Every structure is written in C-alpha cells, then in structure tokens.
Amino acid sequence: MRGISLRAAGLSRRMVLATAMTTLVLGGCANYAGIRSDRQIAKPAQYESTRSLPAESGQWPAFDWANQFGDPQLPKLIAEALDGNPSIAQAQARLAKASSYIExxxxxxxxxxxxxxxxNRELFSSNALYPPPYGGTWYSENNALASASWDLDLWGKNRQRLGQAVSQEKAAEADVQQARVTLAASVASTYNRLAQLYALRDIAQREIRNREDIGRITNGRVTAGLDTDVERQTAVGNIATTRSNLSDLDGQITTTRYQLGALLGKGPDRGLQIAAPVLSPGATVALPDNLPADLVSRRPDIVAARWQVxxxxxxxxxxxxxxxxxxxLSAGFGFDxxxxxxxLTSASRQAQFGPAVHLPIFDAGELRSQLKGRYADFDLDVANYNQTLINALSDAATQVSSIRSIDQQMGDAQRALDAATKAYQLAAIRYKAGLxxxxxxxxxxxxxxxxxxTVTSLRMTRLDMQIGLIKALGGGFDATQAGLVVPGDAPVAAASAHQVSAN
Incomplete structure (x- = not known):
C-alpha cells in the first residue's frame, strides 16, 4: 500500500508540475490579448473620381515618353541625368543597404x-585551488572546439523578420523608381522653362524692332512738325525698356541653364552647352481606362507605401x-x-549537446509595449498609404483639369492676339500717315x-502640365513588370495582422 501511495504521490507531483508549466506557457502566449488595430489600406474605388478622371481609352505613359515632344535633345538630357545624378545614387545606396539586411x-x-x-600559458599558484605538482608549475592549455547551433523558430519570428527585410528592400526599390520619375520630370519641366524663356526672348527681340519702327516714324513726324520732342523721348525710352527686358530674359536663361546642369549631376558649365529647345506642342490628352484602380501599380510612390505597410x-x-x-539546439565537440x-587523444575529447528554452513570463509590460509600438507603426504606414493614394488621384485630376482649361483658353487667346496684331498694324499705318x-x-x-x-505662356504651361500629368500617371513605371507587386495583393485589413496566432 505504501508503494502505491508513493507512486500516486509521484504521479500527483508530475501532474501538478505539468499543470504549472502549461499555465505558464498559456499565460505567456496570452499576454498580447486586447492589443489590435482596425486600420486598413483604402481601395481606389473608395474615393470618387470617375467624373474627374473618366475612362478615355488612352495609354499609360511609356518609359520613352520624352520622345513625344519632338526634341531629340530632351531624351538625351534625361538619360544623362538618370545616369549621373547624386539623388539617384542616394536612392540606390538606400536600396543596397536594405538588401544587405535580407542576408x-x-x-x-x-x-x-x-x-x-x-x-594559454599559465602559472598555477602553489597556495590556491591546484595542489602540487600543478601548483607552482607552468602549464600550456590547448583548447579546440567546433560548435553548432540552430534556432528552431517555431513561431516564425525569424521568418517574419526576413519578410520585413524583403518588404523594406522592395519599398527601397520603388523609391529608386520614384526618384527616377521625379528627376526625369524635373529635367523636362526645367527644359520646358528654358524653351519658354527663349520664346519670350524672341518676342522681346521682335518688340525691339517694333519700337525702333515707331521711333523712326516719330522722328519723321518731329521733322514734319507733327510731334514734339516729348514723343521722341518717349520712343527712345520705350526702346531702352524693351532692351532691358531682353537683358533680364538673358539672365533668366543663364540661370535656368545652371539649374539644368545641376539636374544632370554636372557643373554649371554643362548647362551652358545645352542648345536652344525645339519642343513641339503637346498631344491631345486621353486618360487610360480603369485609371484609379490601375494607378496603385503605376505610381512608384504608392507601391513604396504599400510595401511599407x-x-x-x-x-x-x-x-x-x-x-x-x-x-x-546547440552541440559542440573538441579537445582540451x-x-x-x-x-588530440581520445581522453582529451570534450562534447556538449542540449536544447535551450526561453519563455517570457513576466517582463513588466515590455513585450506589450513593443507590440503596441509596432501597431502604431502599422497604423502610421496605413495612413501614409491612404494619403499617398489620395494625393495621387488629386494630382492626376489637377493636371488633367489644368490642361483642359488651357486648351479652352488657347482659342480665345489666339483670337485676341490676331485682333491685337491687326489693331497695332492699323494704328502704325495711321500714325505714320499723321492720322x-x-x-x-x-x-x-x-x-x-x-x-x-499670353499665347506663348499658355502653350508652354500646357507642356508643363502635360509633363506633370505624365509624372502623375507614374512616368512609365509598372510594378508588374518591375516585380514589385505584393504577392496576392489586395486591400489588406490590419485585422489580418492582429489575427496571427500561435498556430
């Protein structure tokens, strides 16, 4: 009976111990209860845009979009900028750093x-732990050990860390593409500004000739006694003012050339080597179908924000x-x-093997605090994605609206110019005739x-808006071709993150 009692007591102790261990494990696993987030990335359809961005069976921009403006110099300048600009090198360095984390x-x-x-060469004390003949004697100790360890990663912590590193690399790669799109658009826009200044300079040169013609008529009228020296000096002043405007435009042209040189990643002298632009008018704008939904894979900034989520x-x-x-798990074998x-004898062998288990039981809320911080980061990245999507839709709609507004203005502006030109010609004839x-x-x-x-500014502003629309539509980027689409991508609810369980 006593043996049975002892066995029962031993079984009871083992059951108590197992129950206690189970309680500790379950207690450790349940510590994150109540910590969650309901944030989710937005679907493009959530934001009404069909009236602002209607389907027009247009095409998405291609990578060689600069060719459509008919100036062979522009694509070369963009290629030069993409090849040597420090901003691209900075983005590529960030990508390389993100890639290193994956390894x-x-x-x-x-x-x-x-x-x-x-x-180790060591002299053992005669009055310490080791007695003679070791004490008071010099000895050499050789120790060689080969060891191996393996984290079983039962709950996927290391796999999630790898997934995070891969996502960060993808986000950095999309950032590189965003830097390329931004730089290409900046080069084209600055080049268009240079074209506008040259067009205004041509106008100023023609205006000087007009004012000189008026001056000659005035001199003839003064000689005939029809005008006084007041009109003569007025004509001289107008010529000087127009020449001053021409000098101001020359200064702006030089400054813009310097800006282009910087965008190319070169010194200011490189900008002085750029020939005068010969941009042709922009084509008719036609938006692609399914624009809001497809925009999320066409804009690298949206793709980068998605990978951040x-x-x-x-x-x-x-x-x-x-x-x-x-x-x-760890194991080791060697000689000592x-x-x-x-x-190197068999008696000098040393070996070790065994598992190591670490279970957080009480950490004063450190892990819960860490998880709350991760959810806060998640909420921030979701909000950033949603805001990026909103900004992208607004950007595209703004560019389209501006282009169409300019198209409507151009007709009236051209008619105003034609009428003003005829009025000037008639006024000059009447003035010369003394009427x-x-x-x-x-x-x-x-x-x-x-x-x-006004006509010149509208024409060049339209080109600038068209360049802006190309950038707003992704500048030829395509996440599918670039391999930057999130696997199984769909609007992902934050709830999927807080539903992760031990299983």
Missing part, C-alpha cells in the same frame, strides 16, 4: 557552425512571436588538454505684346 536576417533561419582554438505587418507578427518560447602530448497720335500706336503695341506673351 543578415536570412542567416537566422539556418544552423550556424563555429570553430575556435585557444592556447507589408513590412509593418511583418513587424507586428514578429512582435507577437516574441510572446512564445524560443527553442534553440594541458600540453601538446595529450591534446493718329503716338499714344494710340503705343497702346495698340502694348496690347499686342501682352497678347503674344
């Missing part, structure tokens, strides 16, 4: 093997895995001996000048 995190999924050797989801899952026990004679005063011809000339400048 370091991937290594945690594989067993590690190390080898070490040490040699993916990385944040992996961060959340990694933080959850921290609540579960880590199990590591005093002196060289017995170093009107100088003020009338100067007023007509000023109106004609303003109308011509």
């Amino acid at each position: 370091s995190t991937r290594s945690a999924l594989s067993p590690k093997v190390d080898a070490s050797y040490s040699w 993916e990385a944040a989801m992996h961060d959340v899952k990694e933080a959850k895995a921290e609540f579960f026990p880590d199990v590591n 001996a005093f002196g060289w004679g017995r170093f 009107s005063e100088q003020l009338q011809v100067l007023s007509a000339d000023q109106n004609r000048l303003a109308a011509e400048q």
Whole structure:
C-alpha cells in the first residue's frame, strides 16, 4: 500500500508540475490579448473620381515618353541625368543597404557552425585551488572546439523578420523608381522653362524692332512738325525698356541653364552647352481606362507605401512571436588538454549537446509595449498609404483639369492676339500717315505684346502640365513588370495582422 501511495504521490507531483508549466506557457502566449488595430489600406474605388478622371481609352505613359515632344535633345538630357545624378545614387545606396539586411536576417533561419582554438600559458599558484605538482608549475592549455547551433523558430519570428527585410528592400526599390520619375520630370519641366524663356526672348527681340519702327516714324513726324520732342523721348525710352527686358530674359536663361546642369549631376558649365529647345506642342490628352484602380501599380510612390505597410505587418507578427518560447539546439565537440602530448587523444575529447528554452513570463509590460509600438507603426504606414493614394488621384485630376482649361483658353487667346496684331498694324499705318497720335500706336503695341506673351505662356504651361500629368500617371513605371507587386495583393485589413496566432 505504501508503494502505491508513493507512486500516486509521484504521479500527483508530475501532474501538478505539468499543470504549472502549461499555465505558464498559456499565460505567456496570452499576454498580447486586447492589443489590435482596425486600420486598413483604402481601395481606389473608395474615393470618387470617375467624373474627374473618366475612362478615355488612352495609354499609360511609356518609359520613352520624352520622345513625344519632338526634341531629340530632351531624351538625351534625361538619360544623362538618370545616369549621373547624386539623388539617384542616394536612392540606390538606400536600396543596397536594405538588401544587405535580407542576408543578415536570412542567416537566422539556418544552423550556424563555429570553430575556435585557444592556447594559454599559465602559472598555477602553489597556495590556491591546484595542489602540487600543478601548483607552482607552468602549464600550456590547448583548447579546440567546433560548435553548432540552430534556432528552431517555431513561431516564425525569424521568418517574419526576413519578410520585413524583403518588404523594406522592395519599398527601397520603388523609391529608386520614384526618384527616377521625379528627376526625369524635373529635367523636362526645367527644359520646358528654358524653351519658354527663349520664346519670350524672341518676342522681346521682335518688340525691339517694333519700337525702333515707331521711333523712326516719330522722328519723321518731329521733322514734319507733327510731334514734339516729348514723343521722341518717349520712343527712345520705350526702346531702352524693351532692351532691358531682353537683358533680364538673358539672365533668366543663364540661370535656368545652371539649374539644368545641376539636374544632370554636372557643373554649371554643362548647362551652358545645352542648345536652344525645339519642343513641339503637346498631344491631345486621353486618360487610360480603369485609371484609379490601375494607378496603385503605376505610381512608384504608392507601391513604396504599400510595401511599407507589408513590412509593418511583418513587424507586428514578429512582435507577437516574441510572446512564445524560443527553442534553440546547440552541440559542440573538441579537445582540451594541458600540453601538446595529450591534446588530440581520445581522453582529451570534450562534447556538449542540449536544447535551450526561453519563455517570457513576466517582463513588466515590455513585450506589450513593443507590440503596441509596432501597431502604431502599422497604423502610421496605413495612413501614409491612404494619403499617398489620395494625393495621387488629386494630382492626376489637377493636371488633367489644368490642361483642359488651357486648351479652352488657347482659342480665345489666339483670337485676341490676331485682333491685337491687326489693331497695332492699323494704328502704325495711321500714325505714320499723321492720322493718329503716338499714344494710340503705343497702346495698340502694348496690347499686342501682352497678347503674344499670353499665347506663348499658355502653350508652354500646357507642356508643363502635360509633363506633370505624365509624372502623375507614374512616368512609365509598372510594378508588374518591375516585380514589385505584393504577392496576392489586395486591400489588406490590419485585422489580418492582429489575427496571427500561435498556430
């Protein structure tokens, strides 16, 4: 009976111990209860845009979109900028750094093997732990050990860390593409600004000739006694003012050339070597079908923001895995001996093997705090994605609206220029014939000048808006072709992150 009682007592102790261990494990696994997020990335359809961005069976921009403007110099300048600009090099450096994290995190999924050797020459004290003949004698100790360890990663912590690193690399790659699109658009826009300044300079040169013609007519009228020296000096002043405007435009042209040189990643002298632009008018704008839905894979900034959300989801899952026990296996084999004679003998062998288990039971809220921080990062990345999508839709709609507004203005502006030109020509004829005063011809000339400048500015502004629309539509980027689409991509709810369980 006593033996049965002892066995029962032993069984009872084992059951109590098993129950206690189970309670501790379950308690450790349940610590993140109540920590969650309901944020989710937005679907493009959530934001009404069909009226602003209607389907028009147009094409998405191609990578060689600069060719459509008919200036062979522009594509070459863009290619030169993309090849040597420091902003691209900076983005590529960030990509390389993100890629390096993948290798370091991937290594945690594989067993590690190390080898070490040490040699120590030591004099043991005669009055300490080791008695004679060891005490008071010099000895050499040789120690060689080969060891291996493996983190079993039962709860996927290391796998989630690798997923986070891969997502960060994809985001960095999309950032490189965004830098390329931004730089190409900046080069084209600045080049268009240079074209506009040259067009205004041509107008200013023609205006000088007009003012000189008026001056010659005025001199003839002064000789005939029809005008006074007041009109003569007015004509001289107008010529000087127009020449001053021409000098100002020359200064702006030089400054813009310097800006282009900087965009090309070169010195200011490179900008002085650029020939005068010969841009042709932009084509009719036709938006592609299914624009809002497809825009998320056509704009690299949206793609980068999406991968940031993916990385944040992996961060959340990694933080959850921290609540579960880590199990590591380790083993080692080697030799340890005093002196060289017995170093590699079987009696000098040393070996070790065993698992190591780490279970967080009480950490004063550290893991919960860490998980809350990961969810906050997740919410921030989701909000950033949604805002990026909103900005992208607004950007595209704004560019389209501006282009169509300019198209409507162009007709009236051209008619105004034609009328102002005829009015000036008639005023000049009447002034030369002595039928009107100088003020009338100067007023007509000023109106004609303003109308011509307006037409030129509208034409160049339309080109600038068209370049802006190309950028707003992704500048030829395609996440599918670039391999940057999130696997199984769909609007992902944050709930999927907080539903991660031990299983």
